[in-house]
Amino acid sequence: MSKVLILAEHDKGALKKVTLNTLAFARQYVAKFGGSYDFAVVGHNVGGVATALQGYGAGAIHVADHADLAHPIASAWGKVLADLAKSIGADVVTGPASTTGKDVLPRTAVRLGAGMASDIIALTDSGAFARPMWAGNLTGNVKISTANKVISVRASAFDAAEATGGSSPIQAFAADPALAGSRVKFVSFDGVQSTRPDLAEAAVVVAGGRGLKDKFGAITEPLADVLSAAIGASRAAVDDGFAPNDYQIGQTGKVVAPQLYFAIAISGAVQHLAGMKNSKVIVAINKNGDEPIFEVADYGLVADAFAVVPELTSQIKALRG
Amino acid sequence: MKILVSAKRVSDPNAKLAIAKDGKWIEGEVEYILNPFCENAIEAALQIAEANDGTETVAIGIGDDETARFIRQGALARGIDRGILVSAEEETIDSDLIARIYAGVVHRENPDIVLLGKQAIDGDSNQVGQLLAEYLGWPQATFASKIEVSDGKAVVTREVDGGLETLEVTLPAVITADLRLNEPRFASLAGIMKAKKKPFDELEIDDLDLENTETKVQVVGLVTPSGRKAGVLVKDVEELVQKLRSEARAI
Ligand SMILES: Cc1cc2nc3c(=O)[nH]c(=O)nc-3n(C[C@H](O)[C@H](O)[C@H](O)COP(=O)(O)OP(=O)(O)OC[C@H]3O[C@@H](n4cnc5c(N)ncnc54)[C@H](O)[C@@H]3O)c2cc1C
Ligand SMILES: Cc1cc2nc3c(=O)[nH]c(=O)nc-3n(C[C@H](O)[C@H](O)[C@H](O)COP(=O)(O)OP(=O)(O)OC[C@H]3O[C@@H](n4cnc5c(N)ncnc54)[C@H](O)[C@@H]3O)c2cc1C
Numbered sequence: 001m002s003k004v005l006i007l008a009e010h011d012k013g014a015l016k017k018v019t020l021n022t023l024a025f026a027r028q029y030v031a032k033f034g035g036s037y038d039f040a041v042v043g044h045n046v047g048g049v050a051t052a053l054q055g056y057g058a059g060a061i062h063v064a065d066h067a068d069l070a071h072p073i074a075s076a077w078g079k080v081l082a083d084l085a086k087s088i089g090a091d092v093v094t095g096p097a098s099t100t101g102k103d104v105l106p107r108t109a110v111r112l113g114a115g116m117a118s119d120i121i122a123l124t125d126s127g128a129f130a131r132p133m134w135a136g137n138l139t140g141n142v143k144i145s146t147a148n149k150v151i152s153v154r155a156s157a158f159d160a161a162e163a164t165g166g167s168s169p170i171q172a173f174a175a176d177p178a179l180a181g182s183r184v185k186f187v188s189f190d191g192v193q194s195t196r197p198d199l200a201e202a203a204v205v206v207a208g209g210r211g212l213k214d215k216f217g218a219i220t221e222p223l224a225d226v227l228s229a230a231i232g233a234s235r236a237a238v239d240d241g242f243a244p245n246d247y248q249i250g251q252t253g254k255v256v257a258p259q260l261y262f263a264i265a266i267s268g269a270v271q272h273l274a275g276m277k278n279s280k281v282i283v284a285i286n287k288n289g290d291e292p293i294f295e296v297a298d299y300g301l302v303a304d305a306f307a308v309v310p311e312l313t314s315q316i317k318a319l320r321g
Numbered sequence: 322m323k324i325l326v327s328a329k330r331v332s333d334p335n336a337k338l339a340i341a342k343d344g345k346w347i348e349g350e351v352e353y354i355l356n357p358f359c360e361n362a363i364e365a366a367l368q369i370a371e372a373n374d375g376t377e378t379v380a381i382g383i384g385d386d387e388t389a390r391f392i393r394q395g396a397l398a399r400g401i402d403r404g405i406l407v408s409a410e411e412e413t414i415d416s417d418l419i420a421r422i423y424a425g426v427v428h429r430e431n432p433d434i435v436l437l438g439k440q441a442i443d444g445d446s447n448q449v450g451q452l453l454a455e456y457l458g459w460p461q462a463t464f465a466s467k468i469e470v471s472d473g474k475a476v477v478t479r480e481v482d483g484g485l486e487t488l489e490v491t492l493p494a495v496i497t498a499d500l501r502l503n504e505p506r507f508a509s510l511a512g513i514m515k516a517k518k519k520p521f522d523e524l525e526i527d528d529l530d531l532e533n534t535e536t537k538v539q540v541v542g543l544v545t546p547s548g549r550k551a552g553v554l555v556k557d558v559e560e561l562v563q564k565l566r567s568e569a570r571a572i
Contacts (some may be wrong), residue, residue: 106451115537298552
């Protein structure tokens with residue numbers, strides 16, 4: 001029997017959907033090995049996050065609320081999460097492989113003497129954790145041989161879990177982060193302001209590459225507007241300053257698997273494919289028909305993006321009335 | 322000040338990978354390169370050293386004899402002062418053991434900063450820096466795109482979901498490099514010549530007083546994921562819209 005503790009991801013007091021993708025993994029794990037799952041909500045003034053999780057069948061929702069936890073300082077969060085796991089007897093700690101999860105969970109693993117599997121995409125029949133390696137060119141099935149286990153979950157590989165009703169109890173956990181975080185000071189956060197859906201949650205993603213140059217926004221935004229899409233970018237478009245770092249999709253950026261993905265003026269390097277090749281439908285628009293992006297695209301259009309994307313935008317707009 | 326920086330070799334990202342017979346790693350004629358993130362870490366170490374007189378820089382690689390070449394050519398030839406190779410049977414290491422080996426070296430060397438890559442492009446685990454920081458009880462600043470060191474502190478800008486976060490960490494600390502941190506320099510011919518004469522230590526894991534050398538995570542099998550098939554080319558926007566609507570039902 002296992003007890004799985006799920007680190008909830010939130011942003012300024014609002015639950016993030018990747019938590020529910022992680023829950024889907026936790027449910028699979030519990031279905032296979034038996035046991036139950038709890039949530040950990042770590043932060044400051046995060047009561048709303050706990051309430052939002054009450055209908056999802058957890059044994060309990062533990063809230064570690066402390067002013068020193070307001071920012072996800074890895075040493076502090078990692079300690080509190082490990083303390084909580086110990087106090088409730090959790091043998092598995094899991095969370096999304098977001099930048100917060102990647103930062104925090106390894107520290108928790110050390111404190112629990114646990115092995116950690118990163119960014120897993122499936123639980124195999126034999127109970128191994130499948131995870132992409134070599135930019136997703138190979139999948140490694142890994143086993144963790146320690147009694148305690150820490151697992152970060154690639155959200156795009158698991159459909160968000162549904163609510164099951166009921167009302168899980170909320171329990172306060174007396175968190176003691178002070179010492180662990182004392183040599184780190186939060187200075188500032190420079191956030192990307194956007195009214196668009198989150199890249200990780202969007203059903204449609206419009207991604208642009210270096211070929212769009214300083215027209216990156218002028219080309220991608222109108223199309224994203226008509227499709228209520230999130231905007232993504234290749235690393236080259238970010239490196240050249242046409243898009244913010246938060247937009248980067250790929251091996252070292254975000255991994256997405258929307259219903260519909262537009263790759264516009266993106267060549268399709270392995271590192272980019274690693275972040276989008278599990279999208280349901282891929283459309284490639286590129287003026288060079290020999291680019292590798294066409295090897296993964298369901299629909300390819302060999303054309304100048306500056307000419308065809310505005311036309312595509314207006315045709316879709318017309319369709320939608 | 323002293324900076325310990327990583328030099329890990331990885332297979333060329335564009336190489337066709339063959340799975341070894343035991344199914345646990347890759348084999349065959351693969352080209353190797355220095356892990357790109359280690360290149361950024363090395364460049365950052367050199368820049369910090371250039372800005373802070375009297376800073377010593379030490380590169381460390383864990384692996385077989387081949388790894389030594391990457392420490393020399395990738396790190397020492399660019400200007401890192403000395404190298405350390407920790408010999409390890411590569412089949413027997415996981416991220417956790419790598420982190421414990423680093424911790425063992427840190428206890429011998431007492432650096433102020435350990436600079437690693439945010440991930441290795443073969444294992445893609447993104448763990449070693451964080452594990453090491455916890456083993457040492459040090460603060461960490463991962464995914465760095467900017468580092469400023471002064472007065473025993475580092476102010477680090479980090480690439481995170483949603484934007485850029487800036488942290489101030491009190492040294493000693495672990496910092497992991499993201500790709501936009503800097504443009505790695507090339508080794509000069511003079512640098513390559515000098516590298517041959519720079520101090521180079523070879524250590525065995527046994528020299529490091531680790532509690533044990535057991536791994537916590539094992540690769541039990543590598544598989545090739547099922548690929549995507551190329552679809553169709555459409556002739557114009559109209560056909561694309563029509564296909565997306567009636568065939569894919571995506572708009
Ligand atoms: C360690 C490492 C990690 C990396 N991680 C990532 C990652 O996470 N994500 C990522 O994306 N990349 C990553 N990269 C970079 C990757 O290798 C490629 O360099 C990058 O993806 C290229 O971006 P691009 O396709 O926009 O640019 P390019 O390869 O330069 O392609 C530009 C494309 O635009 C097309 N084009 C130009 N003008 C037009 C036009 N008017 N109309 C239509 N098409 C046009 C061209 O035909 C070309 O195909 C990584 C690289 C390394 C070494
Ligand atoms: C059967 C088998 C065969 C293996 N063969 C090899 C092999 O041929 N070559 C090999 O290197 N590993 C090999 N490994 C080990 C495996 O690749 C390690 O997990 C890997 O070295 C660390 O990758 P990661 O994704 O866990 O690191 P990450 O956590 O993604 O790495 C983060 C950072 O840690 C540092 N780092 C990681 N590994 C090293 C290192 N070895 N030396 C110095 N710094 C490092 C780098 O700065 C890197 O950017 C093998 C493992 C198995 C099970």
